[in-house]
Structures are given as C-alpha cells and as structure tokens.
Amino acid sequence: MLNKNxxxxxLEVIISITLTAIIxxxxxxxxxxxxxxxxxxxxxxxKNLKIxxxxxxxxxxxxxxxxxxxxxxxxxxxxxxxIAFVTPFAPFGSSRQGILKVCYVYDESSQSVIxxxxxxxxxxxxxxxxxxxxDVGEGITENGWEYSVLNGVKSFRLFYLAVPTSExxxxxxxxxxxxxxxxxxxxxxxxxxxxxxxxxxxxxNSRTIFSSRVFINNPFxxxxxx
Numbered sequence: 464m465l466n467k468n469x470x471x472x473x474l475e476v477i478i479s480i481t482l483t484a485i486i487x488x489x490x491x492x493x494x495x496x497x498x499x500x501x502x503x504x505x506x507x508x509x510k511n512l513k514i515x516x517x518x519x520x521x522x523x524x525x526x527x528x529x530x531x532x533x534x535x536x537x538x539x540x541x542x543x544x545x546i547a548f549v550t551p552f553a554p555f556g557s558s559r560q561g562i563l564k565v566c567y568v569y570d571e572s573s574q575s576v577i578x579x580x581x582x583x584x585x586x587x588x589x590x591x592x593x594x595x596x597x598d599v600g601e602g603i604t605e606n607g608w609e610y611s612v613l614n615g616v617k618s619f620r621l622f623y624l625a626v627p628t629s630e631x632x633x634x635x636x637x638x639x640x641x642x643x644x645x646x647x648x649x650x651x652x653x654x655x656x657x658x659x660x661x662x663x664x665x666x667x668n669s670r671t672i673f674s675s676r677v678f679i680n681n682p683f684x685x686x687x688x689x
Contacts, residue, residue: 527552
C-alpha cells in the first residue's frame with residue numbers, strides 16, 4: 464500500500480511565508496510612498512493657492528486704484544516690507560465695500576503678513592494709521608480695522624518703479640526703489656518677492672516656495688516699450 468502525502472512540507476510552508484512577507488513589505492512601502500507623495504502634493508497645492516490668493520488680491524487692488532480717479536482720496540506709501548494705499552477693490556465676501564485704505568504689513572518676528580482694510584467715509588480717514596495689535600486673532604479691531612493674518616512667510620520684500628522708458632529699465636533691479644514716499648502719486652510698477660513655507664512651517668521637511676511677481680498698475684505704459 465502506497466503512502467500519499469496530502470499536506471505541505473516544512474520547506475514549502477517556509478517559502479510561502481517568506482514570499483508573503485516580501486509581498487506585504489513591498490505593498491506597504493508602495494502605500495507609504497503614495498501617501499507621502501499625496502500629502503506633499505496637497506501641501507504644495509495649498510501653498511500655491513495661498514500665494515496666488517495674496518498676489519491676486521494685491522494686484523487687483525493696485526489696478527483698481529490706478530483705474531479710477533480717486534482725486535483727494537489718492538494715497539500711496541510703501542517701503543521694503545510694508546505697503547499702504549487707497550483702493551475701491553475689496554476682497555470677495557468682505558462686509559466692507561467702497562473706498563478702502565488697505566495695508567500689507569510684514570512682521571518679521573512672527574514671520575507673518577497682515578492684511579488690513581479700513582473703510583473711508585471722510586478724507587481724514589486716509590491719515591488713519593494701520594492698526595498694530597493682532598494678538599486677539601482675526602477680526603475687527605477697536606479702531607475699525609478689519610484684518611487677516613498669513614503665517615509662515617519667511618521673507619517679504621517690495622520694490623517700486625515710476626514710469627519706465629525702456630524694457631532694460633524694468634529688468635535692471637538697480638532702478639527699483641525700496642521706499643515710495645510720493646503719497647499723491649502711485650508707482651507704475653510694484654515688485655513683490657517673498658518666501659512662503661505654509662502655516663505649519665515648524666515642520667522639518669516643510670518646503671519653502673519662492674515667488675516673484677511684478678504688478679503693472681497701468682498696463683498701457685508698456686505698449687511702447689515692450
């Protein structure tokens with residue numbers, strides 16, 4: 464009578480377990496890599512969205528300020544880390560519509576950009592200084608300033624240029640001014656260079672995104688030089 468072996472040998476069991484462990488390990492590594500890539504991609508997209516939001520708002524407000532006759536309400540003042548001007552363009556969803564004095568202020572100690580807006584109802588409101596206390600969180604200050612804070616900004620630099628006469632004058636950074644004090648005259652070009660690492664910039668592997676953008680307050684001046 465012949466003996467038939469209907470089970471697995473010890474060697475076959477060991478080989479099966481080893482192959483299963485290898486496959487599970489490979490799948491686990493692939494899954495972790497996919498999750499990591501998705502997380503980084505989502506983080507980068509969110510950063511790009513916030514960069515675009517700030518730059519688009521600033522650009523639209525500058526163009527709106529140049530596109531109408533503000534007359535006695537005209538005001539513009541800026542330095543390397545701050546800019547303040549009067550514009551009729553308010554952020555979408557804002558409760559305050561009309562002519563606004565807006566300020567973009569960079570706080571280097573907290574690495575944050577504070578956007579502020581104040582509704583102008585009389586000419587003296589133009590001289591209203593930008594509010595300076597932001598410890599209570601976003602909202603409306605006691606002086607009537609509505610503001611929003613963007614954290615994770617590692618650097619924030621602004622430059623200004625009057626009416627350019629040639630393309631070389633625009634591309635040569637030495638022609639740009641770090642301070643604009645002609646309060647009743649707007650620069651024709653504003654350049655913003657900044658680095659944004661995200662709201663959670665304390666993370667070790669957080670990627671910093673550098674952005675440089677030139678805002679054309681009056682696009683018609685470029686018809687003859689470009």
